[in-house]
Every structure is written in C-alpha cells, then in structure tokens.
Amino acid sequence: MLNNPATHLFADRLWKDLQDVLDRLDEAQSLWLIDYLAAKSNGREVIPSPDQKTNVLIAYGSETGNSERLARQLGNQAEKEGIQAQVATLADVRVRQLLKYQYLFVICSTHGDGDPPQPVSAFYNALMEEEAIDLQQLNYAVLALGDSTYEHFCATGKQLDERLSALHAARLLARVDCDVDYAVAAQAWMDAILKVVPRDKSAIGHRPLSHHSVSQQAARKVYSRQHPFVVEVLENLRLSANHRTNAIHHISVAVDASDFSMTPGDAVGVLVENPPALVAAILDAANLPGEQAVLVDSQAMPLVQALRETRDLTVPGQRLLESWAQLANDDQLKAVLAADHKIQRDFLRTHQLIDLISKYPATPDAQVFVDSLRPLQPRLYDLANSQRYIDDELHLTVQQYRYSFHNRVELGIASDYLLNIQPGESMRIYPHANPRFRLPEAQDVPLILIADGTGIAPYRSFLQELRAAQIARRCWLVFAEQEFEEDFLYQLDWQQAHADGVLSHVDTVFYVDQPWRSLADPLLEQAKRFTEWMEKGAHLYLCGDRTRLTQCEHSLKFWLGETRRAELWEQINNSKRIHRNLY
Incomplete structure (x- = not known):
C-alpha cells in the first residue's frame, strides 16, 4: 500500500494522482499552484498565471476608485495596442507572485498621514518586510496619486518605488507623482508605458479569454464619475x-x-456642487463675468457653471499659485513660489482660494483661471x-x-x-463598488457589525438585504454616537429588525451620556459570546471614524492576546473575516 502522509484527507488513489501531477510541475508552476490554493482558502481572487504573452501586471491600490479607474484605462489601452495585461488590486497580489512577471505597472494613492490604501496594507507591509526575494527579472514603473496640500504627498507610491528598486527590480520609467488634477500627467505616463512594452501582434484586436479582461469588467459599469x-x-x-x-x-x-x-x-459617488454664494464671491474677487464661455474637458459651458460644478473653490493648488503669482506680479507670492515645497504647502494650507485672490487682486483670463484650479472631487x-x-x-x-x-x-x-x-x-x-465590505456568501456564519456615527449606514442595507432574502443568521450590532435621546440613528429600523429575527443583539455606546465607555466595551462585556461567535466563523465589520474604529480593533486584539487567544485574531484576519470601511 502507498505510504500516504495525508490519509485523513486523501484517498490513496487520489494522493497518488496528486503526487504524479506535482512531480511534473516546474518551479513557476509550483509557485502558481501554491498561490492559487492559498488564495482559494483565504477567499482572495485568484490571479491567473501569466504565460509568455501575458507577463504584464497592472496593479492598483485604491480606496476612492481613482487608481483602479486609471489601471483599467491602461489595461484597455494596452489591449488595443496588442499588449495582453492582467489588471488586479494589490490586495490580491502576493509579493512572491511578482517573480512570475516581466513587467509591473503600479498605480497607487496615499491616504491619511502618508498611509497606503487600507485594502492593500497587507501587500504593502509584506513588500516592506521582504528581504529574501530577488526581483531582477522585473521591469516596473510607478504612478503615485496624492494631494500636494498634505505633508506626505504621494508617500505610498514613493515607498513602493524605492522598495521595488531595493529588491533589484529595474525601474523602466521614472516615477510620476500626481496631484488631484492628475488626468494629463497620468495619461502621459500611460502613453510612455505603452511605448516601451513589447507587443504581441497576434493579440491586436482580440480580447484575452481571462476573466480579468478589462473590457468585460468596464462594460458592466454603465455609470461612472465621467458618465453620472x-x-x-x-x-x-x-x-x-x-x-x-x-x-x-x-x-x-x-x-x-x-x-x-x-x-x-x-458606496454611492456624488458629484457635489459649490454653494452659489461662494461661486459669486470668487467671480467678484476675480472680476470675471459668470456668463463667459469656457471649456472643461472639451465641453463648452458658462464660467459660473464650470466653477459651480467642476472646480475646487476652496483649496488653491500649485498650478493656481504659479499662475496667480505671475498675474498679480506680487513679490510676496513670487517669494513663496521660489521657496521649497514645505513653505509652498504651508502657504496653500493657510490660504483658501477666496483669501488668496482677494489678498493679491488680479483679473485673469477666464479659461486660464478655470484651467489653473483643482478639479472638484x-x-x-x-x-x-x-x-x-x-x-x-x-x-x-x-x-x-x-x-x-x-x-x-x-x-x-x-x-x-x-x-x-x-x-x-x-x-x-x-x-x-466595495467588494471587500460585502456580506459573506456563507449564510450560516454570524455577523458582528461595529459602527461609529454615520458608519451605521451600510449595516442598514445589510439587514434589509437579509430580511428581503429571508436569511436568518446571528447578527450583533454595536453602535456609537453622542446622545441616546437625540442621536440614536435609525432606532426604529433596529427595533423592527430585532422583532423580525434579523438582528439578534444591539449594544450602544453614547459618548456624551457615557464618556468612560468605548466601542470595544460592549463586546468585551459579552466576552463569552464574542469569542464563541468568532470561533464559529463570524465576520467582523468596522465602519466609521478611522481613529475610533482602529482603537476598537486594537482593544479587541489586545484582549484576545491577554486571554491567550492571540491565534484566534490571526486566524480571522488571515481568513479575510475582518472587513474595514474607515474614514
């Protein structure tokens, strides 16, 4: 009888068949199979193994969708040029997988105090800690997205660029750091990318069969930021x-x-508009008529509409500073412009647009003025x-x-x-779309929903979904706001959900009424229930204020460590059962 080291998992014949297949795999195939099985067990999307024609990976790190949109745009353009590329979020990429690719193009934003986008933090941390891997086969380029009014402008993109180089990957193009008005710079970077990657002439005009086809994914998005x-x-x-x-x-x-x-x-993306009073004040300070025609993305419209619907009238950017310093011919503005980046950033962060154009008066050309303003996000x-x-x-x-x-x-x-x-x-x-903050497919696992303030919103949609689908599962809501009498958001909804059997438990924290109480306290006060649910496969959701929810998560993790259950936290984190939506 065949000596089977996994008798309790495989029948002898199946184990022999597996051994026969494994013995025939080369190193690259073995690596891919390891990643495939790990991804399947952790619930990650599986990235297909590249062949010689599709050894290009376009990877993005995004929270608001800008990086993803650019990545798919690059993928579409590459496909039309006969370049078969895979597009994936860095959240689904393991550092070891980079060994399989010849080209890597990263588009990544920076959030908060120089932090990577939350969904890709695991990849980011793994890359920063990686020491043994040698990526000398890899050619790469990085497009970093950020906001120059923040101190750590494009920090994540810069760090990824430096780390890939330190691991011996070859920088194909110099990194491009984009401000909020990134469209022109991003397109130039993509055009440069397409000039240096070899074509597969047989692929021109043909769509790849991979389920990662960019065009197929884009086709499902009927409405977008560009087409609201x-x-x-x-x-x-x-x-x-x-x-x-x-x-x-x-x-x-x-x-x-x-x-x-x-x-x-x-989430619902909303194209907001500036208040009419602010638009009128800007027009008055700039001495410009609102009815004058201007072009925005090749579309003609009155200046007043352009300012109301398409331009940031609060934060003056670098381009406006440069334009206004020359137009106003002011020595102080010119001195700021000649100073280092920190002084310029401090100046822009202490002057709103109305302050700047009122303090240093000038009358610009309407089109030049519109072009110098940051886009309204x-x-x-x-x-x-x-x-x-x-x-x-x-x-x-x-x-x-x-x-x-x-x-x-x-x-x-x-x-x-x-x-x-x-x-x-x-x-x-x-x-x-926010696929990492969805209800689990398994209908028998418990849910623990933790919300601060308006972070309660998606849980209302979760419970309505469960009610409509007539799915009964254990569900525990922990909600924090200011005062019980005034701020118990959607209280009647939770009472009805509880009465209908959709919501098992509701616990609240009201900071004004109970200043000593934290978001983690209701869970720790019911520690037996909390640990039992987590051991039975519960999914943990955190939504709302980043600082408070992060502290809640740290408190739960610390408590599990103190009670010798640290491995439980690692288990639920590694199995993708912690879902975060923080802002």
Whole structure:
C-alpha cells in the first residue's frame, strides 16, 4: 500500500494522482499552484498565471476608485495596442507572485498621514518586510496619486518605488507623482508605458479569454464619475436633534434598479456642487463675468457653471499659485513660489482660494483661471438601503462637516450641498463598488457589525438585504454616537429588525451620556459570546471614524492576546473575516 502522509484527507488513489501531477510541475508552476490554493482558502481572487504573452501586471491600490479607474484605462489601452495585461488590486497580489512577471505597472494613492490604501496594507507591509526575494527579472514603473496640500504627498507610491528598486527590480520609467488634477500627467505616463512594452501582434484586436479582461469588467459599469446618473431627490430628512451642531440627514433618491443596481456594502459617488454664494464671491474677487464661455474637458459651458460644478473653490493648488503669482506680479507670492515645497504647502494650507485672490487682486483670463484650479472631487457615501428590499430608491446618511479656518467657521462643501438639497431637485451620482465590505456568501456564519456615527449606514442595507432574502443568521450590532435621546440613528429600523429575527443583539455606546465607555466595551462585556461567535466563523465589520474604529480593533486584539487567544485574531484576519470601511 502507498505510504500516504495525508490519509485523513486523501484517498490513496487520489494522493497518488496528486503526487504524479506535482512531480511534473516546474518551479513557476509550483509557485502558481501554491498561490492559487492559498488564495482559494483565504477567499482572495485568484490571479491567473501569466504565460509568455501575458507577463504584464497592472496593479492598483485604491480606496476612492481613482487608481483602479486609471489601471483599467491602461489595461484597455494596452489591449488595443496588442499588449495582453492582467489588471488586479494589490490586495490580491502576493509579493512572491511578482517573480512570475516581466513587467509591473503600479498605480497607487496615499491616504491619511502618508498611509497606503487600507485594502492593500497587507501587500504593502509584506513588500516592506521582504528581504529574501530577488526581483531582477522585473521591469516596473510607478504612478503615485496624492494631494500636494498634505505633508506626505504621494508617500505610498514613493515607498513602493524605492522598495521595488531595493529588491533589484529595474525601474523602466521614472516615477510620476500626481496631484488631484492628475488626468494629463497620468495619461502621459500611460502613453510612455505603452511605448516601451513589447507587443504581441497576434493579440491586436482580440480580447484575452481571462476573466480579468478589462473590457468585460468596464462594460458592466454603465455609470461612472465621467458618465453620472442624474436622479431626483425624494426626501431629505434630519435624523439628529435640531440643536446638534453637526446635523445628520437621511437622503433618498429615485432610481430604477434595472438601470442602477448596487450591492449592500457599496458606496454611492456624488458629484457635489459649490454653494452659489461662494461661486459669486470668487467671480467678484476675480472680476470675471459668470456668463463667459469656457471649456472643461472639451465641453463648452458658462464660467459660473464650470466653477459651480467642476472646480475646487476652496483649496488653491500649485498650478493656481504659479499662475496667480505671475498675474498679480506680487513679490510676496513670487517669494513663496521660489521657496521649497514645505513653505509652498504651508502657504496653500493657510490660504483658501477666496483669501488668496482677494489678498493679491488680479483679473485673469477666464479659461486660464478655470484651467489653473483643482478639479472638484466627488464624495463617496455608503449605501444605506438594500435594493432587494426597496428597489426604486437609494438611501444615504450624511453628517454636516464643520471646521475652523483662521477666525471663521467653514462648512464642508459636500455635506453642505447634500444637507441643503431639496426634494424634487436633481443630483448626479455613480456606483462605487466595495467588494471587500460585502456580506459573506456563507449564510450560516454570524455577523458582528461595529459602527461609529454615520458608519451605521451600510449595516442598514445589510439587514434589509437579509430580511428581503429571508436569511436568518446571528447578527450583533454595536453602535456609537453622542446622545441616546437625540442621536440614536435609525432606532426604529433596529427595533423592527430585532422583532423580525434579523438582528439578534444591539449594544450602544453614547459618548456624551457615557464618556468612560468605548466601542470595544460592549463586546468585551459579552466576552463569552464574542469569542464563541468568532470561533464559529463570524465576520467582523468596522465602519466609521478611522481613529475610533482602529482603537476598537486594537482593544479587541489586545484582549484576545491577554486571554491567550492571540491565534484566534490571526486566524480571522488571515481568513479575510475582518472587513474595514474607515474614514
């Protein structure tokens, strides 16, 4: 009888067949099979093994979708040029897999205080810690996305670039660091990429059969940031108490699920607009007529519309600083322009656009002025309803954002726009998929949902989805806000979900009422339930304020370590059962 070291897993004949196959694999095939099996067990998407014609990997790191959109754009262009490339998120790439590729093109953003996008943090950390791998076969280039008003501008892209070089990969092109107005620089980088990668002439005009086909994925996205869906506002309801400074609203818009379908856990991208009063103040300070025609992305429109809908009228960027210094012919502005990057950044962060153009008056050409302004960025809001439960609406939960700037209080452009939009008015939206914050496919595993503030929104969609699908599973909601009497968001929804058997347990933390209490406390107070659920395969979700949710996660991890269950946390983390949506 064959000596079988895995008798309890494989029948003798199956084990022999496996051995016969393994003995015939070369090193590259063995490496791919290891990654394939690891990915399948961890729930990751499996990246196909490259052949000699498809040894190009376009990898992106993204939270808001900009890097992913550029990566797929590069993939589409490469396909048309006869270059078969695979497009994947860095979250699905293992460092060892880079040994299989000849070309790697990374497009990655930076978030927070110089941090990598949360979904790709595991890859980032593994690459930074890697010492043994030698990537001398790899040619690479990096496109870094960032915001120059932040201190650690494009930090993640810079670090990835330096680390790949340190591991002996060959830098094919110099890294390009892009500000928020990245379109021109990104296209130039992509054009340069396409000039240096060898073509497979037989592939021109033919789509690869891989399920990673960029064109197939793009075809599913009917609406996008460039092609938004115009919807009617049905309701704008204040959820929080009237005396609360930073109000929280519930907004519903009309959609047809057949035209605009979303999955619980996804986000709605909103193309916000600047307040009319700010647009008027900018036009007045620049001494420009609002009706003058300008071009935005080759589309003609009145200047007032361009400023209201397409341009950031709050933060002046580097291009505006350069243009205005020359136009105003001001020595102080010229001195700032001649100084180092830190001084320029500090100046731009302490002057809003209206401050700069009022303090240093000048009358620009309307087109030049529009071209020098940063693009107005869309905002993402978590979907707060299930279309299986309410199929002709989308719901958003929005909190007013206020901040102090010098001696005045400013309102966030996006939240101010949404909190003041009226029923019957229209707004422009697009879907933003978030596949890493979805309900698990297995219907028998418990759910632990932890939310701070408006982070409660996606859980409302989760529970509506479970109710519509008539799926009964153990579900535990832990929610934190300010005051019980005034800020218990969607309280009736949770009561109904509990009555319907969709929600098993609800625990709350109200910071004003209980200043000593933290988000982790309800879980640790019910430690037996928490550990039992995690041992039985529970998925843990964290949504809302990054600082508070990160502290909650650290507290849970620390407690498990103190109670000699550290391996349990590693197990749920490695099996992709922790889902984070932090901001």
